[in-house]
Amino acid sequence: MSFLTRLEITSVRNIEEIKLDLNSRLNIIYGINGSGKTSILEAAHLLAVGRSFRTARTSTLISEAKTGLTVFAETSHQSRIGLTKTNREKHKLKLDSELQGNWDSVARKLPVQVLDSKSFLLLEGGPKARRMFLDWGVFHVKHSFLRDWRSTKKCVANRNILLKGSQLDVSQLEVWEAELCSSAAKVHAARQEYFQKFEPVFRRVYTSLVDDTADPIFLEYWRGWPEGESLSTLLSAERERDRRYGATQNGPHRADILVKAGDRNAIDVLSRGQQKVLVCALKIAQGILHETVVDDKCIYLVDDLPSELDLKNRASILEVMYKLRCQLLVTCVDLSSIQNCLNHAAEKRTFHVERGTITP
Numbered sequence: 001m002s003f004l005t006r007l008e009i010t011s012v013r014n015i016e017e018i019k020l021d022l023n024s025r026l027n028i029i030y031g032i033n034g035s036g037k038t039s040i041l042e043a044a045h046l047l048a049v050g051r052s053f054r055t056a057r058t059s060t061l062i063s064e065a066k067t068g069l070t071v072f073a074e075t076s077h078q079s080r081i082g083l084t085k086t087n088r089e090k091h092k093l094k095l096d097s098e099l100q101g102n103w104d105s106v107a108r109k110l111p112v113q114v115l116d117s118k119s120f121l122l123l124e125g126g127p128k129a130r131r132m133f134l135d136w137g138v139f140h141v142k143h144s145f146l147r148d149w150r151s152t153k154k155c156v157a158n159r160n161i162l163l164k165g166s167q168l169d170v171s172q173l174e175v176w177e178a179e180l181c182s183s184a185a186k187v188h189a190a191r192q193e194y195f196q197k198f199e200p201v202f203r204r205v206y207t208s209l210v211d212d213t214a215d216p217i218f219l220e221y222w223r224g225w226p227e228g229e230s231l232s233t234l235l236s237a238e239r240e241r242d243r244r245y246g247a248t249q250n251g252p253h254r255a256d257i258l259v260k261a262g263d264r265n266a267i268d269v270l271s272r273g274q275q276k277v278l279v280c281a282l283k284i285a286q287g288i289l290h291e292t293v294v295d296d297k298c299i300y301l302v303d304d305l306p307s308e309l310d311l312k313n314r315a316s317i318l319e320v321m322y323k324l325r326c327q328l329l330v331t332c333v334d335l336s337s338i339q340n341c342l343n344h345a346a347e348k349r350t351f352h353v354e355r356g357t358i359t360p
């Protein structure tokens with residue numbers, strides 16, 4: 001079971017230095033606006049995945065007037081993971097004292113799920129957010145997926161460059177298209193297999209979180225090109241059209257999960273709070289499936305859990321998440337907003353954050 005036993009953060013945003021001994025179940029991080037709660041989750045995410053969930057620019061996480069940040073964690077598997085990032089140099093990531101060239105091994109050791117205000121992008125954003133969501137699951141289940149997905153993206157990028165040339169180099173196009181079709185088939189098969197397992201788990205979780213009167217939600221996987229059509233035929237038939245668009249219009253880089261309430265898009269029907277319940281159900285379902293397939297638990301980073309949720313929804317989401325027996329790092333402004341919906345026997349630690357430090 002993956003969880004963090006210790007998290008040490010230095011020079012991240014307004015945090016000078018924080019050392020947390022974490023509970024294996026629930027950790028409530030509370031404090032007023034601007035105290036540094038999200039920054040703690042951000043640091044944990046940066047260590048686990050290599051990027052923040054708030055910004056694409058890691059250097060903005062480095063505290064003003066400091067030249068670099070460090071994040072260090074110990075896990076329940078006795079792994080020690082350390083990250084240093086300075087303003088000037090590339091990051092240094094170490095797993096058990098061994099320098100890592102990329103995040104693949106650390107990300108597999110620390111499967112983190114984030115729930116924050118940006119998670120709404122799963123419903124209201126473009127397909128990329130939903131593809132990334134789906135691929136998180138596939139990445140952890142199928143180790144060859146990342147290689148095939150990288151190859152797909154490379155083929156699409158090279159085909160797009162050729163399409164933008166003044167003259168079509170058909171023989172070069174054929175080479176990239178053949179390679180694209182080969183990796184696309186593997187990417188699609190892995191995604192489809194994962195989705196088929198995911199969908200019933202999601203349905204069960206969602207139904208347990210909403211009452212009987214709620215519209216049922218349907219998920220549909222779209223592979224990125226029409227059913228019944230061969231990608232190879234489409235790519236060669238659509239070269240002129242793709243050339244006009246300046247980009248390849250068919251392929252797994254266009255895959256999506258359609259989220260429907262009846263025959264309408266869920267985003268057009270659900271209230272903000274209902275959307276949050278739906279997003280929570282998607283993330284919880286992914287955690288459940290992760291445990292079933294990989295036999296490991298996720299770590300949930302939940303930023304501002306109470307926002308948008310009424311007491312009943314807050315309590316039921318917290319209860320379902322707690323019962324997952326995963327490690328939860330949950331932030332809130334007001335401690336009572338979480339404590340009021342918790343069973344008194346819940347195993348937990350609370351951390352009060354004030355101006356970037358933990359205070360009693």
Ligand SMILES: Nc1ncnc2c1ncn2[C@@H]1O[C@H](COP(=O)(O)OP(=O)(O)OP(=O)(O)O)[C@@H](O)[C@H]1O
Pocket residue numbers: 012013014015031032033034035036037038039040060061062063064333
């Ligand atoms: N690079 C930086 N250096 C120093 N301080 C920073 C940096 N980036 C952001 N901050 C400050 O860090 C503080 C903590 O931000 P954070 O988002 O973690 O607060 P929070 O406790 O989550 O607040 P909220 O309840 O409003 O979400 C903010 O006051 C912010 O202005």
Ligand SMILES: [Mg+2]
Pocket residue numbers: 037038039303304
């Ligand atoms: Mg915050």
